[in-house]
Amino acid sequence: MDEIADEGRRGRILDTAERLFAHGGFDATPTARIAAEADVPKGLVFYYFPRKIDILRTLLAERLPTTPLCRPEQVVRRGDPAGSLQRLARTLRLGDHESVVLRTIIFREAGTHPEVRHHIAALREQLLSLTEAVLDAAVEHVLDPVRRRQAAHTFVAVMLDEANARRFDGAVPDLAGAAEIVSGALTPDRA
Amino acid sequence: MDEIADEGRRGRILDTAERLFAHGGFDATPTARIAAEADVPKGLVFYYFPRKIDILRTLLAERLPTTPLCRPEQVVRRGDPAGSLQRLARTLRLGDHESVVLRTIIFREAGTHPEVRHHIAALREQLLSLTEAVLDAAVEHVLDPVRRRQAAHTFVAVMLDEANARRFDGAVPDLAGAAEIVSGALTPDRA
Amino acid sequence: MDEIADEGRRGRILDTAERLFAHGGFDATPTARIAAEADVPKGLVFYYFPRKIDILRTLLAERLPTTPLCRPEQVVRRGDPAGSLQRLARTLRLGDHESVVLRTIIFREAGTHPEVRHHIAALREQLLSLTEAVLDAAVEHVLDPVRRRQAAHTFVAVMLDEANARRFDGAVPDLAGAAEIVSGALTPDRA
Amino acid sequence: MDEIADEGRRGRILDTAERLFAHGGFDATPTARIAAEADVPKGLVFYYFPRKIDILRTLLAERLPTTPLCRPEQVVRRGDPAGSLQRLARTLRLGDHESVVLRTIIFREAGTHPEVRHHIAALREQLLSLTEAVLDAAVEHVLDPVRRRQAAHTFVAVMLDEANARRFDGAVPDLAGAAEIVSGALTPDRA
DNA sequence: AATGAATGAGAATTCATTCAT
DNA sequence: CATGAATGAATTCTCATTCAT
Numbered sequence: 001m002d003e004i005a006d007e008g009r010r011g012r013i014l015d016t017a018e019r020l021f022a023h024g025g026f027d028a029t030p031t032a033r034i035a036a037e038a039d040v041p042k043g044l045v046f047y048y049f050p051r052k053i054d055i056l057r058t059l060l061a062e063r064l065p066t067t068p069l070c071r072p073e074q075v076v077r078r079g080d081p082a083g084s085l086q087r088l089a090r091t092l093r094l095g096d097h098e099s100v101v102l103r104t105i106i107f108r109e110a111g112t113h114p115e116v117r118h119h120i121a122a123l124r125e126q127l128l129s130l131t132e133a134v135l136d137a138a139v140e141h142v143l144d145p146v147r148r149r150q151a152a153h154t155f156v157a158v159m160l161d162e163a164n165a166r167r168f169d170g171a172v173p174d175l176a177g178a179a180e181i182v183s184g185a186l187t188p189d190r191a
Numbered sequence: 192m193d194e195i196a197d198e199g200r201r202g203r204i205l206d207t208a209e210r211l212f213a214h215g216g217f218d219a220t221p222t223a224r225i226a227a228e229a230d231v232p233k234g235l236v237f238y239y240f241p242r243k244i245d246i247l248r249t250l251l252a253e254r255l256p257t258t259p260l261c262r263p264e265q266v267v268r269r270g271d272p273a274g275s276l277q278r279l280a281r282t283l284r285l286g287d288h289e290s291v292v293l294r295t296i297i298f299r300e301a302g303t304h305p306e307v308r309h310h311i312a313a314l315r316e317q318l319l320s321l322t323e324a325v326l327d328a329a330v331e332h333v334l335d336p337v338r339r340r341q342a343a344h345t346f347v348a349v350m351l352d353e354a355n356a357r358r359f360d361g362a363v364p365d366l367a368g369a370a371e372i373v374s375g376a377l378t379p380d381r382a
Numbered sequence: 383m384d385e386i387a388d389e390g391r392r393g394r395i396l397d398t399a400e401r402l403f404a405h406g407g408f409d410a411t412p413t414a415r416i417a418a419e420a421d422v423p424k425g426l427v428f429y430y431f432p433r434k435i436d437i438l439r440t441l442l443a444e445r446l447p448t449t450p451l452c453r454p455e456q457v458v459r460r461g462d463p464a465g466s467l468q469r470l471a472r473t474l475r476l477g478d479h480e481s482v483v484l485r486t487i488i489f490r491e492a493g494t495h496p497e498v499r500h501h502i503a504a505l506r507e508q509l510l511s512l513t514e515a516v517l518d519a520a521v522e523h524v525l526d527p528v529r530r531r532q533a534a535h536t537f538v539a540v541m542l543d544e545a546n547a548r549r550f551d552g553a554v555p556d557l558a559g560a561a562e563i564v565s566g567a568l569t570p571d572r573a
Numbered sequence: 574m575d576e577i578a579d580e581g582r583r584g585r586i587l588d589t590a591e592r593l594f595a596h597g598g599f600d601a602t603p604t605a606r607i608a609a610e611a612d613v614p615k616g617l618v619f620y621y622f623p624r625k626i627d628i629l630r631t632l633l634a635e636r637l638p639t640t641p642l643c644r645p646e647q648v649v650r651r652g653d654p655a656g657s658l659q660r661l662a663r664t665l666r667l668g669d670h671e672s673v674v675l676r677t678i679i680f681r682e683a684g685t686h687p688e689v690r691h692h693i694a695a696l697r698e699q700l701l702s703l704t705e706a707v708l709d710a711a712v713e714h715v716l717d718p719v720r721r722r723q724a725a726h727t728f729v730a731v732m733l734d735e736a737n738a739r740r741f742d743g744a745v746p747d748l749a750g751a752a753e754i755v756s757g758a759l760t761p762d763r764a
Numbered sequence: 765a766a767t768g769a770a771t772g773a774g775a776a777t778t779c780a781t782t783c784a785t
Numbered sequence: 786c787a788t789g790a791a792t793g794a795a796t797t798c799t800c801a802t803t804c805a806t
Contacts, residue, residue, distance in 0.1 A: 027218035150368030157352035177341030409600035532750030539734035559723030
């Protein structure tokens with residue numbers, strides 16, 4: 001019970017920080033407010049996270065893994081690259097609340113904190129490989145590697161843009177349409 | 192002469208603020224530092240910009256117009272949609288230093304300041320319309336409106352992603368490849 | 383009048399800090415207390431002295447000069463080295479309140495702050511030279527340099543010890559007696 | 574075994590505290606750091622020393638005795654007061670590391686903590702009596718009590734000054750020279 | 765007896781903003 | 786118009802001390 005309570009308090013600090021960082025930004029969020037809204041004593045925040053930046057670091061490390069986000073097999077349907085890409089996007093849920101929150105944070109803080117920048121770069125690379133793997137498995141012919149990468153880049157851009165667009169307004173791009181456009185461009189490797 | 196001097200000083204404040212906001216973020220940049228690096232008295236910053244946020248507001252208003260970014264005719268070559276899109280991207284130069292600086296700012300502050308959010312939304316809308324106009328003028332048939340918008344969204348996503356990627360790492364997407372992929376998807380409106 | 387007030391406020395901060403540092407120590411004296419007892423707003427302390435240590439630095443620089451403490455002529459009576467040394471001690475007034483306060487500070491902080499250590503070393507050197515000059519001028523023969531330095535060291539030690547003793551208890555050494563002992567040891571240079 | 578282990582841990586706390594107090598000062602040394610460097614659990618420090626000041630108190634009580642520092646017989650050679658004083662200084666080893674450490678502490682904290690002040694006063698008194706006893710035993714005539722005390726004060730001042738000088742710079746006084754100067758002043762009691 | 769998680773009362777410092785001149 | 790001295794609320798962080806186990 002205690003362990004649960006303890007984990008609960010540390011977890012509550014992280015939950016609250018995540019929400020507040022996403023809403024107002026890292027700099028604009030006082031640790032005192034995190035403590036207050038997490039309903040823990042101010043000192044406890046610094047007990048778990050000696051520097052404020054450690055809260056952000058921990059959020060990235062524990063909640064935004066750069067390790068495999070999903071497995072291609074989960075989403076691929078052979079012969080249906082467009083559908084596979086759509087399922088990929090739906091599975092990754094980059095536009096989901098949880099993900100949007102973290103993306104907001106990392107996009108904002110990337111310029112300021114190098115470690116955040118590295119994290120976002122790794123995440124991006126992960127998305128690219130994953131998309132390429134999905135394309136490979138979804139089409140029935142061998143893909144031209146250059147075109148495959150272009151296609152992956154394009155679809156990743158759309159997925160990220162969709163998540164971003166959600167932050168700013170409602171004009172989100174049509175993922176299904178983009179999936180079709182990208183799939184349509186896949187031709188067998190003539191090499 | 193005074194006006195020139197004053198304009199020079201006001202301009203120096205904006206130049207400096209732009210640089211510092213882009214580098215360290217709005218919140219982390221003290222007005223005192225802007226004044227010092229712009230080599231103007233501290234009081235002058237508040238003389239021109241009564242609140243700190245007014246500096247940011249002014250940067251957006253004066254330096255990141257949402258009004259037509261370029262005219263389609265500048266970039267369109269009829270019958271060559273892929274080339275037209277590439278020229279569009281090159282003309283907009285979203286990845287340029289100046290633009291990156293401002294994009295860094297608006298991406299970071301968008302979550303915090305509603306007016307910045309509106310600005311970015313307007314900018315995005317501008318880009319979409321412009322891309323659609325370019326596509327319309329570049330192909331020789333009538334485009335399906337839905338597909339045109341999907342294509343525009345996709346290409347805008349790639350342009351924005353390219354600018355973003357430049358902020359974080361070097362793995363920038365291939366704009367030419369994306370232009371081809373998007374163009375390849377354009378078919379006459381069968382309606 | 384304003385200038386007086388301004389000088390007064392900065393001066394009051396230094397006066398108060400000097401008193402409080404001497405009484406409770408540098409570390410144990412909050413800047414807030416300095417401000418309160420100097421009757422100035424807290425912010426003003428940091429306006430004049432951006433870091434707390436700057437207050438200490440300023441006290442040393444402005445109030446504990448290492449430059450000539452007095453001129454030998456002021457105290458020397460030729461043919462009366464013992465009297466001259468006594469007058470030197472009386473003129474330097476190391477045991478005076480003002481001086482004791484600063485000595486308390488520098489003795490305490492010397493170990494912690496290198497710049498304070500350098501200051502105290504310089505001050506010590508100054509005292510030694512001055513004492514040697516007084517001895518030279520007070521005796522009617524040429525002094526052996528080694529013996530002169532030994533004598534100076536001995537008398538400086540007594541002066542410093544007297545000031546220190548005043549901090550701790552009442553058993554202050556007898557400066558007049560020490561002056562006689564030291565003078566008695568001065569013999570012509572036989573070299 | 575437990576007692577030995579406990580004594581070892583208690584001793585390690587004191588050793589570490591002594592070192593850290595001497596280096597950074599009492600106030601600037603967190604108990605947590607003492608515990609960490611002594612490699613004991615944080616709680617144990619407060620188990621042995623309920624208040625932080627108790628560590629300092631214990632250091633003085635157990636490691637800086639005011640009881641006889643050495644016996645005059647150990648150092649006196651009758652007829653050679655100068656040599657006896659030198660041997661006294663060498664035996665007391667005030668300039669030794671261990672001693673310097675504690676002296677650093679007590680000099681620094683004397684102003685702040687009354688009990689430290691009393692300790693240093695007692696120590697001083699001890700040194701004076703001891704020096705007087707050495708002088709008495711070393712000379713072959715009866716000393717004038719006033720002159721004896723003056724001589725003792727002077728030599729004690731030099732010994733303390735030598736230890737102090739070692740803390741601040743390298744210009745340590747010449748103890749041998751001072752011993753000679755002081756001895757030279759000893760004349761039979763004419764009373 | 766021993767421990768280390770927990771706490772909260774401050775500490776130094778920052779900085780947007782004001783305003784008298 | 787311009788300025789820079791002045792202010793105080795807010796912020797991050799520290800740490801002696803407590804206490805349940």
